[in-house]
Amino acid sequence: MIQLLSIQTDQLNLPIDKLVGTLLFAEFATTVVYSGKDKNPIIKEWVDCSEKGDVDRYFYYKTSKKFLKKFIEGKISHQDLIISSLDGLLYFQDVKNSKAIKDFIISSSQLPNSYKPSSDFFLQEDEGVEIKIIEDYFKLSEESLDVDIVDKIKELSYSKKNETLNLHLHQGKGVGYGTISTEILGKTLIKFDRLYKDVGLDYFIGKNRGEVSLTPKQKDELNPFISTEVYGSLAASYSVLLRPLNSKYNLFTGISDTELIAKKVFELISKSSKPESLQSEYVQHSDFTIKSYKGFLKDIYEMQLDVELNWFSPYTQKEFNEGLDYRSANIILDNIDNLNVSAEENFSKKGKFRAINCDTGHFIFVSTDEEQFTGYFDKQIREGSVQITFLLIYEIRILRKTIKEPGRVDAKINDVIIGFFEDSK
Amino acid sequence: MNFKYQKEIDAFKGFDFSVFSANERDCFRWVFADIKDHRNFKPKFLLDPTVPRDKCIGWALSFFETKEKALTRLNRLTRNKEFLFKKLGTHIANGQLSKYDGISNNADKLGHFSLFEYKGVDLMSKFTVVEQIAN
Numbered sequence: 001m002i003q004l005l006s007i008q009t010d011q012l013n014l015p016i017d018k019l020v021g022t023l024l025f026a027e028f029a030t031t032v033v034y035s036g037k038d039k040n041p042i043i044k045e046w047v048d049c050s051e052k053g054d055v056d057r058y059f060y061y062k063t064s065k066k067f068l069k070k071f072i073e074g075k076i077s078h079q080d081l082i083i084s085s086l087d088g089l090l091y092f093q094d095v096k097n098s099k100a101i102k103d104f105i106i107s108s109s110q111l112p113n114s115y116k117p118s119s120d121f122f123l124q125e126d127e128g129v130e131i132k133i134i135e136d137y138f139k140l141s142e143e144s145l146d147v148d149i150v151d152k153i154k155e156l157s158y159s160k161k162n163e164t165l166n167l168h169l170h171q172g173k174g175v176g177y178g179t180i181s182t183e184i185l186g187k188t189l190i191k192f193d194r195l196y197k198d199v200g201l202d203y204f205i206g207k208n209r210g211e212v213s214l215t216p217k218q219k220d221e222l223n224p225f226i227s228t229e230v231y232g233s234l235a236a237s238y239s240v241l242l243r244p245l246n247s248k249y250n251l252f253t254g255i256s257d258t259e260l261i262a263k264k265v266f267e268l269i270s271k272s273s274k275p276e277s278l279q280s281e282y283v284q285h286s287d288f289t290i291k292s293y294k295g296f297l298k299d300i301y302e303m304q305l306d307v308e309l310n311w312f313s314p315y316t317q318k319e320f321n322e323g324l325d326y327r328s329a330n331i332i333l334d335n336i337d338n339l340n341v342s343a344e345e346n347f348s349k350k351g352k353f354r355a356i357n358c359d360t361g362h363f364i365f366v367s368t369d370e371e372q373f374t375g376y377f378d379k380q381i382r383e384g385s386v387q388i389t390f391l392l393i394y395e396i397r398i399l400r401k402t403i404k405e406p407g408r409v410d411a412k413i414n415d416v417i418i419g420f421f422e423d424s425k
Numbered sequence: 426m427n428f429k430y431q432k433e434i435d436a437f438k439g440f441d442f443s444v445f446s447a448n449e450r451d452c453f454r455w456v457f458a459d460i461k462d463h464r465n466f467k468p469k470f471l472l473d474p475t476v477p478r479d480k481c482i483g484w485a486l487s488f489f490e491t492k493e494k495a496l497t498r499l500n501r502l503t504r505n506k507e508f509l510f511k512k513l514g515t516h517i518a519n520g521q522l523s524k525y526d527g528i529s530n531n532a533d534k535l536g537h538f539s540l541f542e543y544k545g546v547d548l549m550s551k552f553t554v555v556e557q558i559a560n
Contacts, residue, residue, distance in 0.1 A: 019477050026537065027487045027498070028469050028513055029476045030506050046473065048508045053464055056473060056512075078505060098474045118504040126534060 001048045001057055002112055006092065006104035013103070014060055014091050016042055020137045021130030023072075024123075031078075033068070033134050034060075041068050041138060045082070047115045055101070059092045059115075061085035061108065066155075069140040071123055072131060078117035083108050084159045088314065109161055149239060150310055150321065156232065156241065157314040163258055165228060165242040165311045167192060171325075172305035180238040184303055189240065191296040193228065198289040199268070200226025200261045205369070207286040208347045208400060215370050225257055255316060262311045266320035268293060269309065272332045275339070282336075282404065283343045287411050294336060300329040341404040341411070349373065350395045350423060358386050363417060365396060373398065375415030384420075393423040428527070429542040430468065430484040437481035444531070445541065447524035452488040452538075453495040455514035456554060465514065466548045472512060485539035486548075488529070492517055492555065494536030499558060510559040520552035 015037040023043070024031040030046040041063050048057040067084055070076040082090070085108040094102040128134075135141065149168060157164040169188065174181025201209060204222055214222060224246035232241040244258040268289070271281035282290065300307055306325040312318070324332075351367035361377040363385070375398070377385050388394065397419035404411040428434050456465040470476060470483040489495035495517050503509050522529065522540065526548065529540040542548065 019479070022476075024505065025502055027502065028472060028509070030502075030509065032476070045506075046509075046512070047506060049511050051511065053472075053512060056475065058475070095475055114507045117506070121505050 001050060001055070001094075002114065004092070004104070004106055004112070005110070006106045009091075009103045009105060011103055012060065012091055012093055012100070013105070014042055014062070016060075021133040023128055023130070023134065025127070026129050029129070035137065036062065039138075040064060040086075041134075043068075043081070055094055055096045057092065057094050059090040061090050062087055065138045065140060065143045066145065068134070068138065069143045070145060072128065072135065072140065073145070074122045074124070075145065076122075077119055078121045078123070079119050080159060082111065082116065084155070086158065088158075088161055107161075149234065149308075150312075150319070152234065153241070153310055154312050154314070154319075157312045160231065160243070161314060162231070162243040163247065163256065163262070163311065163313045163315075165262060166234075166239055166309065167242065168234075168237075168239040168308040168310065170237050170306040170308060172307075173303050175237055175305070178238065184305070185238070185240070187299050187303070188296075188305065188307070189230075191292070191299045195289070195292040195296045196228060196261065196265060197226045198286065198292040199264045202286050202289050203257065203261050203264065205371070206347075207284065207289075208345060208398075209286055209288075209371050218370070226261070249315075256313070259313055259316065259318060262320060263318075266309070266311065266322050269322045269324060272335060273328060275335050278332075278335050278339060279341060282339060282341050282411075283402065287402070287413055290336065291410065294333060297324070297329040297333050300324055301326045301333065339404045341402065343402045345400045345402075346397065346418075347400070348395055348397050350393060352393060353388050353390055356385050356388060358382075361385065365394075365417075368393070373415050375417065378416050378418045381417070381419065388420070394420050395423055396420045427544040428484075429544050429546065431544065433470075433478070433484050434481055434541070440481040442528065442541075445528035445539075447528050448522065449524055450490075450522050450529070451519070452490060452522055453492050453517050453519050453555075454486070454488050454552065455495060455499055455558075456516050456518040456552065457514050458516050458554065458557070460518060460549055460552055460554055465518075465552075466542075482539055485541050488522075488538055488540055490532045490536040490538070492519065496556075496558060498535055498537065503559075515557065515559040516554045517556045517558060518552040519555045520548065522551075526551070 017035045017037045020033045020035050022029045022032050032044045034042045036042045042060055043063055044058055044060045046056060046058050049055060061082060062085060063081060064086060067081055071081045088108050090106050090108050090111060092104045093100050153164050153166050169175045169180060174184040227245045228242040229245055230240055231243050233239060247256040247258045249256045268281060268285060271277040304326045309322045311320040349367040351365055353363060354366050355364040361382040363377060365373045396417050399416045399418045401414040402411050466486060468484045468486055470478050526546050527540045527542040529538050532538040
């Protein structure tokens with residue numbers, strides 16, 4: 001039998017409640033359906049045996065009633081049914097003389113090809129063994145296969161094993177059923193990508209970041225986590241499916257960085273529709289993010305789009321859903337323009353001064369991580385600035401005042417150095 | 426006459442044997458290269474002891490009406506489970522069932538039928554390997 005890279009366990013670790021019936025085949029029961037304690041199907045597959053035939057290898061997986069119904073009705077292949085395992089895992093068991101001799105777990109994406117049914121293996125009419133018993137037990141006739149777009153995204157996320165961000169353009173100039181103007185799609189994707197990246201940079205670098213031009217090293221490190229890629233589209237009117245290029249999971253919370261970034265994007269959209277909630281949300285983001293958001297909203301307004309945004313993780317089962325149309329985009333743009341926010345923050349940065357005007361106290365400072373800060377020295381310490389050397393590293397303490405006045409398009413950021421120290425060992 | 430697995434079959438009181446009858450018929454079965462291999466004429470409940478023994482038919486043997494149908498079906502099954510040859514057989518054997526061997530039902534659309542063997546029957550001696558289908 002094939003040696004598999006796996007996690008060994010001391011038992012099957014599946015909440016099996018009872019046997020329901022044999023799905024395949026009449027000649028030899030290779031695929032048997034059980035019911036889990038939550039009344040959802042758990043399927044057992046025979047896949048291999050030793051040369052003498054005395055050790056059999058099986059794997060079990062959790063599936064949904066909907067997936068099972070789809071397979072029975074010939075709408076998905078057997079391979080899709082297996083790969084769409086709800087928790088992404090296959091629970092293997094080697095059995096000799098009716099006794100389990102080895103239990104182990106692998107990811108459904110790691111199933112060797114020789115253990116997969118052929119990709120074009122769909123259940124044929126009259127091929128199933130106890131279909132009626134299985135259908136009746138799980139009440140499959142009550143399961144609707146008329147999936148809406150959110151269900152479709154969930155289904156795709158499970159089968160592709162990735163988080164999905166759906167940008168669904170319902171209406172607008174150049175938007176048809178299954179077609180869309182290249183220019184409209186391109187503009188919308190670019191503006192959304194900019195917003196996503198800025199929220200990502202806020203997450204990784206901090207909302208108090210300066211103007212960031214990433215170094216090649218930073219690009220290599222950060223880009224995969226703040227970038228997305230298109231992995232599919234749906235004809236409904238026109239839906240683009242995006243996924244993060246890469247995700248890092250927190251071992252303790254089980255939540256990915258990209259889930260937290262998506263959450264921030266959706267919170268910004270959700271809370272910006274009302275002036276009172278926008279006030280508190282505004283200060284949670286850098287001005288760069290707000291600018292990107294405004295760019296996205298302006299395009300929606302100008303192209304008279306109706307956009308639905310959905311996000312789903314197959315790992316945490318979290319979902320975020322929001323909608324924007326040109327009317328709501330216009331209201332949010334007004335809300336942002338009319339916002340009256342004044343916030344103060346204190347933070348420190350290490351780096352080098354690039355320019356200082358000793359008369360006015362104006363400075364340009366570039367931090368060690370290549371962020372640029374401009375502003376003025378506080379009057380009380382301005383005189384000391386004459387002693388600053390451009391070659392030395394300094395730690396500066398910045399008092400940042402963010403002032404967003406009604407009628408002003410962008411927030412005004414005043415960075416004032418309230419302390420500086422030469423960096424010494 | 427008693428069946429080979431009479432004790433086990435007795436557990437299924439309501440099983441409908443009326444569609445089964447004793448017949449003379451030419452038939453084909455998946456087997457391993459050596460016709461005397463102990464796995465060759467075992468019902469599926471014995472081939473896979475983990476399968477819940479909840480249906481009487483699991484004590485019957487599978488046969489096909491023609492070699493082509495036996496081959497087509499095994500090809501179909503192994504497109505689903507590549508290693509099923511290791512369990513069901515790598516060859517096809519042909520034999521003539523007599524009415525003293527057991528009772529069988531009519532073949533289904535796939536040409537498959539089931540036989541409940543009578544006690545004391547030795548099918549190994551009645552079948553000959555006719556074709557290799559896998560290594």
